[in-house]
Amino acid sequence: MTEAVSLREAYGKTLVELGRENPDIVMLDADLCRSTMTQFFAGEFPERSFDCGIAEQNMIGIAAGLAAAGKIPFASTFAVFVPGRSYDQIRMSIAQPGLNVKLVTTHGGITVGEDGTSHQSVEDLVLITSFPGFTVIVPADAIETVQAVRAAAINCGPFYIRLPRPKLPLVYDRSYRFQLGKAVTLKQGGEATIIAIGVMVTAALEAAANLKRGGIDCRVLNMPTLKPIDKAAIIAATETGAIVTAEEHLEHGGLGSAVARVVARHHPVPIEFVAIKDTYAKSGKPGQLLERYGLTAKDIEQAVRTVLKKKGG
């Protein structure tokens, strides 16, 4: 396992680089600059930084106004507050007009850990993907984060990027080239396909390695762009005859739902969903929570075995 690197820090540093390259990049935060790592940008570009205090709805509106006047605002807070606390503001001030606002949230999912339910965003992906026209990215490591943030900066339109609180092992090396809207095949395999996102990508690779030792050869896809989703990669995955999705989100409305829609329409094969099952999590260490709520490599392995039993002959 490679060393763990902070995705938040990767974001914060990339934002500073973008700020140096483009004077139209501006930053907004809601009193979490030190946690989201927008503090680096605030330090170098105080005049382009707007800490809106603990007022997320207003932050969204200001970001929309800045974008309407030609700026490229990056607005950050915890994933539980954007989109959750500011849903209607995102809807009418950003999504409907299709304004060029970049929402980069941190502390996504349950790996926030000890802070508990109030700080664990398990619904942000279903909320944000519900908006027409939003591009939604969940990077798997720091290297992908840098490139996803850069992609958001140079492509016009509303973006949402969800980052976790903990450092994550690197999935990629420096040669990796993130492509917007494209899945990445991390491992070839013919018996089933594991499609994972964010924190779950490393677990998916571990599961696939374990399964291979047991004689089951799985394909592993990372699906960093949740919306618009890579339909071609999903349709191609149906050739393996069985799919398992893995995400740090409610089963309802996240990666699993998006994959199932494509599969059901184009080439139905059995799918199993590794996700949080219609519940809120509790305080605990990230690792304990992943185990308690069924989001480990073991859970993915179990899901593969289950889906293989349903696989047609």
Next chain:
Amino acid sequence: MALPKRMNPSSVTSAAKHKAEVFSSSASLKEMEALARRIRRHIVTMIGKAGSGHPGGSLSAVEIVSTLYFRILKHKPQDPQWADRDRFILSKGHAAPLLYTVLAECGYFPVAELATLRQLDSRLQGHTDRNLTPGVEMSAGALGQGLSFAIGVALAGRLNAQSYHVYVLLGDGECNEGQVWEAAMAAAHFKVDNLTAIVDRNRLQLDGWCCEVMDSEPFAQKWRFFGWQVIEVNGHDFTQLGRAFSRARKIKGKPTVIIAHTTKGKGVSFMENNPDFHGKAPTAEEVEMALRELA
């Protein structure tokens, strides 16, 4: 869904836009009063024809919005995206019929188009849509969002060293929304002085008198305590409004709010101070009666 477009840094300005002129009007007070009556006739007629809409809060702000577009704003009806234009943001998006009428009267689109209000495929949606209607700055209708948006536009102007001024019209009922006060706090904190808010203080909201639904008094005091310069005027008096706008533009270091005291449904006797006409269209007979009063 398609992937987003790569941004194109070079924007080509068409020759037509180069020729577009800054709007100017030398309308006298009498002519402005006649204009206000004409705007009111359009509002009543278009909402009557649409069969739904919000006449009360459109009629109350006629003098506010027409003063801005005819006497205060630097704008180019032939080039709605002119980068240096002053911005008017309608936060109380249900007054869309008023904004559409004033935009049409200025030449943003034909007056005849007002008859398409709320029809399928019309550019004139029930509430404003910035992607559809020339001159509309914000998609509004979900109350409470305009002041935040206006702060963003004003901050961008400041960062770009542009001299445009941003005006945003709120309803007094709209000020029930918590986001308005988040924004009020932020505008003062960021010292946004290229921003003027106007509150259409007609004292009525859908469910009745504001003071009975959700009392916001002392209203002016609240804005002062949030760090704003407050100017109170009769919102139907062109002279008072013009003076207030000029004064607001000179105040530096803090935002200004003009609390414009108005009458909901102004100009149509049976709509005045009548909450029934907050969000109800007049019948054909009522349109006739209203047009007689506004002749």
